[in-house]
Amino acid sequence: MQNRHLRPLFFLLAPAALLLAPRALAWDYEGHRMVNQVALAALPADFPAFVREPAAAERIAWLCSEPDRWRSSPDLPIRHSNSADHYLNMEQLALADLTPETVTSFRYQFALQFAGGRAVHPERFPGIESDKDSDHTREWPGFLPWTIAEYFGKLRGDFARLKVLEDEKLGTPEEIAQTKASIVELMGVMGHFVGDGAQPLHTTNSHNGWAGANPNGYTTWRGLHSWIDGGFIAKAGITFADLRDRVTPAEPLALPPARGERDPMFDETMKYLQVQHGFVEPLYQLEKKGVFKAEVAATSAEGREFIVQRLLTGGQMLGRVWLTAWRSAAPDTYLRAQLLKKQTAK
Secondary structure (H helix, E strand, O other): HHHHHHHHHHHHHHHHHHOOOOOOOOOOHHHHHHHHHHHHOOOEEEEEEEHOOOHHHHHHHHHHHHHHHHHOOOHHHHHHHHHHHOOOOOOHHHHHHOOOOOOOOOOOHHHHHHHHHHHHHHHHHOOHHHHHHOOOOOOOOOOOHHHHHHHHHHHHHHHHHHHHHHHHOOOOHHHHHHHHHHHHHHHHHHHHHHHHOHHHHOOOOOOOOOOOOOOOOOOOOOOHHHHHHHHHHHHHHHOOOHOOOOOOOOOOOOOOEEEEEOOHHHHHHHHHHHHHHHHHHHHHHHHHHOOOOOOOOOOOHHHHHHHHHHHHHHHHHHHHHHHHHHHHHOOOHHHHHHHHHHHHHH
Protein backbone atom coordinates (compact mmCIF):
# COMPACT_ATOMS: atom_id res chain seq x y z
CA MET A 1 0.00 0.00 0.00
CA GLN A 2 2.83 2.36 0.83
CA ASN A 3 4.34 2.03 -2.65
CA ARG A 4 1.01 2.92 -4.25
CA HIS A 5 1.02 6.19 -2.32
CA LEU A 6 4.56 6.92 -3.49
CA ARG A 7 3.77 6.57 -7.19
CA PRO A 8 2.07 9.98 -7.57
CA LEU A 9 5.08 11.57 -5.85
CA PHE A 10 7.38 10.08 -8.46
CA PHE A 11 5.37 11.60 -11.28
CA LEU A 12 5.50 15.01 -9.61
CA LEU A 13 9.28 14.74 -9.36
CA ALA A 14 9.83 13.28 -12.82
CA PRO A 15 9.97 16.62 -14.70
CA ALA A 16 12.71 17.83 -12.36
CA ALA A 17 14.61 14.60 -12.90
CA LEU A 18 14.46 15.09 -16.64
CA LEU A 19 15.90 18.57 -16.32
CA LEU A 20 18.79 17.35 -14.21
CA ALA A 21 19.61 14.26 -16.27
CA PRO A 22 22.44 14.78 -18.79
CA ARG A 23 20.94 12.23 -21.18
CA ALA A 24 17.43 11.18 -22.04
CA LEU A 25 16.14 8.45 -19.76
CA ALA A 26 14.98 5.08 -21.02
CA TRP A 27 11.39 3.89 -20.71
CA ASP A 28 9.47 6.11 -18.33
CA TYR A 29 8.24 4.55 -15.10
CA GLU A 30 5.23 2.88 -16.68
CA GLY A 31 7.33 1.33 -19.47
CA HIS A 32 9.95 0.01 -17.06
CA ARG A 33 7.21 -1.27 -14.76
CA MET A 34 5.72 -3.25 -17.64
CA VAL A 35 9.10 -4.82 -18.40
CA ASN A 36 9.44 -6.05 -14.82
CA GLN A 37 5.82 -7.26 -14.80
CA VAL A 38 6.36 -9.22 -18.03
CA ALA A 39 9.43 -10.85 -16.49
CA LEU A 40 7.49 -11.87 -13.37
CA ALA A 41 4.68 -13.28 -15.51
CA ALA A 42 7.19 -15.29 -17.55
CA LEU A 43 8.73 -17.12 -14.58
CA PRO A 44 7.95 -20.84 -14.37
CA ALA A 45 5.92 -22.28 -11.51
CA ASP A 46 8.99 -23.81 -9.83
CA PHE A 47 10.72 -20.43 -9.43
CA PRO A 48 10.89 -19.41 -5.74
CA ALA A 49 7.33 -18.45 -4.88
CA PHE A 50 8.16 -15.60 -2.51
CA VAL A 51 8.76 -13.21 -5.44
CA ARG A 52 5.09 -13.57 -6.43
CA GLU A 53 3.77 -12.57 -3.02
CA PRO A 54 1.88 -9.26 -3.50
CA ALA A 55 4.30 -7.12 -1.48
CA ALA A 56 7.38 -8.61 -3.19
CA ALA A 57 5.89 -8.39 -6.69
CA GLU A 58 4.94 -4.74 -6.10
CA ARG A 59 8.41 -4.01 -4.75
CA ILE A 60 10.04 -5.54 -7.84
CA ALA A 61 7.73 -3.50 -10.07
CA TRP A 62 8.36 -0.26 -8.14
CA LEU A 63 12.15 -0.66 -8.22
CA CYS A 64 12.05 -0.71 -12.03
CA SER A 65 12.97 2.98 -12.14
CA GLU A 66 15.24 3.26 -9.12
CA PRO A 67 18.38 3.83 -11.24
CA ASP A 68 16.65 6.73 -13.03
CA ARG A 69 15.78 8.23 -9.66
CA TRP A 70 19.49 8.10 -8.78
CA ARG A 71 20.19 10.08 -11.96
CA SER A 72 18.21 13.02 -10.60
CA SER A 73 20.64 13.37 -7.68
CA PRO A 74 22.47 16.72 -7.41
CA ASP A 75 25.53 14.79 -6.18
CA LEU A 76 28.04 14.44 -9.01
CA PRO A 77 29.72 11.23 -7.77
CA ILE A 78 26.49 9.21 -8.05
CA ARG A 79 25.59 10.80 -11.38
CA HIS A 80 29.09 10.04 -12.68
CA SER A 81 29.03 6.40 -11.54
CA ASN A 82 25.43 5.72 -12.59
CA SER A 83 24.68 7.70 -15.76
CA ALA A 84 26.80 5.68 -18.19
CA ASP A 85 25.42 2.38 -16.85
CA HIS A 86 22.22 2.89 -18.87
CA TYR A 87 23.52 2.66 -22.43
CA LEU A 88 26.19 1.48 -24.86
CA ASN A 89 26.76 3.47 -28.03
CA MET A 90 27.75 0.55 -30.23
CA GLU A 91 29.19 2.69 -33.02
CA GLN A 92 31.87 4.06 -30.71
CA LEU A 93 33.47 0.66 -30.17
CA ALA A 94 34.66 0.57 -33.77
CA LEU A 95 36.07 4.10 -33.44
CA ALA A 96 38.38 2.73 -30.73
CA ASP A 97 39.20 -0.35 -32.85
CA LEU A 98 37.11 -2.61 -30.58
CA THR A 99 34.26 -5.00 -31.33
CA PRO A 100 31.38 -6.41 -29.24
CA GLU A 101 32.94 -9.85 -29.62
CA THR A 102 36.40 -8.92 -28.36
CA VAL A 103 35.98 -6.32 -25.60
CA THR A 104 36.82 -7.54 -22.13
CA SER A 105 33.99 -8.34 -19.73
CA PHE A 106 35.86 -6.53 -16.96
CA ARG A 107 34.50 -2.98 -16.64
CA TYR A 108 37.69 -1.17 -15.67
CA GLN A 109 39.86 -3.04 -18.16
CA PHE A 110 37.37 -2.05 -20.85
CA ALA A 111 37.69 1.58 -19.75
CA LEU A 112 41.44 1.27 -20.32
CA GLN A 113 40.89 -0.44 -23.69
CA PHE A 114 38.57 2.29 -24.86
CA ALA A 115 40.76 5.10 -23.52
CA GLY A 116 43.70 3.58 -25.39
CA GLY A 117 41.77 3.49 -28.66
CA ARG A 118 40.60 7.03 -28.13
CA ALA A 119 44.16 8.21 -27.49
CA VAL A 120 45.44 6.55 -30.66
CA HIS A 121 42.63 7.94 -32.86
CA PRO A 122 41.48 11.24 -31.31
CA GLU A 123 40.45 12.49 -34.74
CA ARG A 124 37.67 9.90 -34.89
CA PHE A 125 35.88 11.24 -31.84
CA PRO A 126 33.89 14.48 -31.63
CA GLY A 127 35.02 17.06 -29.12
CA ILE A 128 33.42 17.04 -25.68
CA GLU A 129 31.57 20.22 -24.71
CA SER A 130 32.33 20.72 -21.03
CA ASP A 131 29.05 22.52 -20.36
CA LYS A 132 27.20 19.37 -21.49
CA ASP A 133 29.41 16.99 -19.52
CA SER A 134 28.79 17.94 -15.90
CA ASP A 135 28.85 14.29 -14.82
CA HIS A 136 32.10 13.58 -16.74
CA THR A 137 30.79 10.61 -18.73
CA ARG A 138 30.92 11.83 -22.33
CA GLU A 139 34.34 10.33 -23.03
CA TRP A 140 32.89 6.84 -22.57
CA PRO A 141 30.48 4.91 -24.85
CA GLY A 142 28.50 3.56 -21.89
CA PHE A 143 28.70 0.50 -19.66
CA LEU A 144 25.28 -1.17 -20.00
CA PRO A 145 26.38 -4.77 -20.69
CA TRP A 146 28.89 -4.64 -17.84
CA THR A 147 26.16 -3.37 -15.51
CA ILE A 148 23.76 -6.19 -16.41
CA ALA A 149 26.45 -8.87 -16.04
CA GLU A 150 27.48 -7.45 -12.65
CA TYR A 151 23.89 -7.45 -11.36
CA PHE A 152 23.51 -11.03 -12.57
CA GLY A 153 26.52 -12.04 -10.46
CA LYS A 154 25.08 -10.32 -7.40
CA LEU A 155 21.69 -11.99 -7.87
CA ARG A 156 23.20 -15.44 -8.42
CA GLY A 157 25.26 -14.97 -5.27
CA ASP A 158 22.15 -14.23 -3.22
CA PHE A 159 20.39 -17.30 -4.65
CA ALA A 160 23.46 -19.37 -3.73
CA ARG A 161 23.14 -18.18 -0.14
CA LEU A 162 19.39 -18.80 -0.06
CA LYS A 163 19.92 -22.41 -1.15
CA VAL A 164 22.09 -22.96 1.93
CA LEU A 165 20.01 -20.95 4.38
CA GLU A 166 16.56 -22.21 3.35
CA ASP A 167 16.89 -25.36 1.25
CA GLU A 168 19.53 -26.90 3.53
CA LYS A 169 17.78 -25.49 6.63
CA LEU A 170 20.95 -23.92 8.00
CA GLY A 171 19.64 -20.36 8.34
CA THR A 172 17.49 -18.61 10.90
CA PRO A 173 14.09 -17.20 9.84
CA GLU A 174 15.63 -13.71 10.04
CA GLU A 175 18.58 -14.64 7.78
CA ILE A 176 16.26 -16.22 5.23
CA ALA A 177 13.92 -13.21 5.26
CA GLN A 178 16.80 -10.75 4.82
CA THR A 179 18.26 -12.75 1.93
CA LYS A 180 14.88 -12.86 0.21
CA ALA A 181 14.57 -9.09 0.64
CA SER A 182 17.98 -8.66 -1.00
CA ILE A 183 16.91 -10.87 -3.92
CA VAL A 184 13.76 -8.81 -4.45
CA GLU A 185 15.85 -5.62 -4.42
CA LEU A 186 18.34 -6.93 -6.96
CA MET A 187 15.64 -8.34 -9.26
CA GLY A 188 13.82 -5.02 -9.33
CA VAL A 189 16.83 -2.80 -9.89
CA MET A 190 18.54 -4.99 -12.50
CA GLY A 191 15.24 -5.05 -14.39
CA HIS A 192 15.80 -1.39 -15.15
CA PHE A 193 19.02 -2.04 -17.04
CA VAL A 194 17.74 -5.04 -19.00
CA GLY A 195 14.75 -2.87 -19.91
CA ASP A 196 17.08 -0.09 -21.02
CA GLY A 197 18.70 -2.55 -23.41
CA ALA A 198 15.37 -3.24 -25.13
CA GLN A 199 15.05 0.45 -26.08
CA PRO A 200 17.11 0.67 -29.32
CA LEU A 201 18.05 4.30 -28.66
CA HIS A 202 20.13 3.08 -25.71
CA THR A 203 22.50 1.29 -28.09
CA THR A 204 23.45 4.11 -30.45
CA ASN A 205 25.05 7.51 -30.95
CA SER A 206 21.73 8.51 -32.52
CA HIS A 207 20.06 8.27 -29.13
CA ASN A 208 18.14 11.54 -29.40
CA GLY A 209 17.77 12.36 -33.06
CA TRP A 210 19.90 11.03 -35.92
CA ALA A 211 23.60 11.81 -35.54
CA GLY A 212 26.17 12.19 -38.30
CA ALA A 213 25.62 11.73 -42.03
CA ASN A 214 21.91 11.61 -42.72
CA PRO A 215 21.26 10.69 -46.39
CA ASN A 216 17.81 9.28 -45.55
CA GLY A 217 16.63 12.47 -43.87
CA TYR A 218 15.80 10.95 -40.49
CA THR A 219 14.60 13.24 -37.73
CA THR A 220 17.14 15.14 -35.65
CA TRP A 221 14.48 16.14 -33.13
CA ARG A 222 16.00 16.23 -29.64
CA GLY A 223 12.72 15.18 -28.07
CA LEU A 224 12.54 11.83 -29.87
CA HIS A 225 13.98 9.74 -27.05
CA SER A 226 11.64 10.97 -24.34
CA TRP A 227 8.67 10.68 -26.71
CA ILE A 228 9.43 7.03 -27.49
CA ASP A 229 10.12 6.29 -23.81
CA GLY A 230 6.87 7.57 -22.43
CA GLY A 231 5.00 10.15 -24.46
CA PHE A 232 3.88 7.72 -27.14
CA ILE A 233 3.15 4.96 -24.59
CA ALA A 234 0.88 7.29 -22.64
CA LYS A 235 -0.81 8.71 -25.74
CA ALA A 236 -1.36 5.25 -27.23
CA GLY A 237 -2.66 3.94 -23.90
CA ILE A 238 -0.31 0.94 -23.82
CA THR A 239 -0.62 -0.97 -20.53
CA PHE A 240 0.48 -4.29 -19.10
CA ALA A 241 -2.93 -5.68 -20.09
CA ASP A 242 -1.80 -5.32 -23.73
CA LEU A 243 1.24 -7.49 -23.00
CA ARG A 244 0.01 -10.06 -20.47
CA ASP A 245 -1.50 -12.57 -22.91
CA ARG A 246 1.57 -12.44 -25.14
CA VAL A 247 4.06 -13.43 -22.43
CA THR A 248 5.72 -16.80 -23.02
CA PRO A 249 7.26 -19.01 -20.29
CA ALA A 250 10.87 -18.14 -19.61
CA GLU A 251 13.64 -20.59 -20.44
CA PRO A 252 17.09 -20.24 -18.85
CA LEU A 253 19.88 -18.90 -21.01
CA ALA A 254 22.22 -21.60 -22.28
CA LEU A 255 25.39 -20.01 -20.99
CA PRO A 256 28.34 -21.16 -23.10
CA PRO A 257 31.66 -22.14 -21.53
CA ALA A 258 33.83 -19.15 -20.66
CA ARG A 259 36.21 -18.02 -23.41
CA GLY A 260 39.29 -17.35 -21.37
CA GLU A 261 38.29 -14.62 -18.93
CA ARG A 262 35.32 -13.47 -21.01
CA ASP A 263 32.21 -13.94 -18.85
CA PRO A 264 29.41 -16.07 -20.43
CA MET A 265 26.61 -13.82 -19.15
CA PHE A 266 28.42 -10.81 -20.54
CA ASP A 267 28.53 -12.63 -23.90
CA GLU A 268 24.78 -13.21 -23.80
CA THR A 269 24.11 -9.62 -22.75
CA MET A 270 26.23 -8.23 -25.57
CA LYS A 271 24.40 -10.43 -28.10
CA TYR A 272 21.09 -9.16 -26.72
CA LEU A 273 22.19 -5.53 -27.17
CA GLN A 274 23.47 -6.17 -30.68
CA VAL A 275 20.03 -7.49 -31.67
CA GLN A 276 18.34 -4.42 -30.18
CA HIS A 277 20.83 -2.18 -31.99
CA GLY A 278 19.46 -3.65 -35.21
CA PHE A 279 16.15 -1.88 -34.48
CA VAL A 280 17.67 1.63 -34.43
CA GLU A 281 17.17 2.38 -38.12
CA PRO A 282 13.74 0.68 -38.30
CA LEU A 283 12.66 2.99 -35.45
CA TYR A 284 13.81 6.05 -37.40
CA GLN A 285 12.12 4.74 -40.54
CA LEU A 286 8.85 4.36 -38.65
CA GLU A 287 9.21 7.84 -37.19
CA LYS A 288 9.72 9.24 -40.69
CA LYS A 289 6.64 7.33 -41.85
CA GLY A 290 4.63 9.14 -39.17
CA VAL A 291 3.45 6.19 -37.08
CA PHE A 292 4.64 7.73 -33.81
CA LYS A 293 2.87 11.08 -34.22
CA ALA A 294 0.79 12.13 -31.23
CA GLU A 295 -2.35 12.62 -33.33
CA VAL A 296 -2.30 8.98 -34.56
CA ALA A 297 -0.93 7.29 -31.44
CA ALA A 298 -4.26 5.86 -30.32
CA THR A 299 -4.90 4.20 -33.69
CA SER A 300 -1.37 3.55 -34.97
CA ALA A 301 -1.20 -0.25 -35.03
CA GLU A 302 2.31 -0.19 -36.49
CA GLY A 303 3.66 2.24 -33.90
CA ARG A 304 1.98 0.45 -31.00
CA GLU A 305 3.25 -2.94 -32.15
CA PHE A 306 6.84 -1.72 -32.40
CA ILE A 307 6.78 -0.41 -28.82
CA VAL A 308 4.90 -3.42 -27.45
CA GLN A 309 7.45 -5.75 -29.03
CA ARG A 310 10.34 -3.85 -27.46
CA LEU A 311 8.71 -3.98 -24.00
CA LEU A 312 7.99 -7.70 -24.40
CA THR A 313 11.56 -8.31 -25.54
CA GLY A 314 12.96 -6.58 -22.47
CA GLY A 315 10.63 -8.42 -20.11
CA GLN A 316 11.22 -11.83 -21.64
CA MET A 317 15.00 -11.34 -21.52
CA LEU A 318 14.79 -10.20 -17.92
CA GLY A 319 12.79 -13.30 -16.97
CA ARG A 320 15.45 -15.48 -18.59
CA VAL A 321 18.24 -13.69 -16.71
CA TRP A 322 16.44 -14.08 -13.36
CA LEU A 323 15.73 -17.75 -14.06
CA THR A 324 19.32 -18.41 -15.10
CA ALA A 325 20.63 -16.78 -11.94
CA TRP A 326 18.47 -19.06 -9.78
CA ARG A 327 18.99 -22.33 -11.64
CA SER A 328 22.73 -21.91 -12.12
CA ALA A 329 23.43 -20.84 -8.53
CA ALA A 330 25.41 -23.53 -6.73
CA PRO A 331 24.97 -23.55 -2.94
CA ASP A 332 27.46 -21.25 -1.22
CA THR A 333 29.98 -23.76 0.15
CA TYR A 334 31.85 -21.18 2.22
CA LEU A 335 28.64 -20.09 3.94
CA ARG A 336 27.67 -23.72 4.51
CA ALA A 337 31.02 -24.50 6.15
CA GLN A 338 30.81 -21.45 8.40
CA LEU A 339 27.26 -22.24 9.51
CA LEU A 340 28.11 -25.89 10.22
CA LYS A 341 31.17 -24.81 12.20
CA LYS A 342 28.99 -22.43 14.18
CA GLN A 343 26.47 -25.19 14.93
CA THR A 344 29.23 -27.59 16.04
CA ALA A 345 30.67 -25.00 18.40
CA LYS A 346 27.38 -24.67 20.29
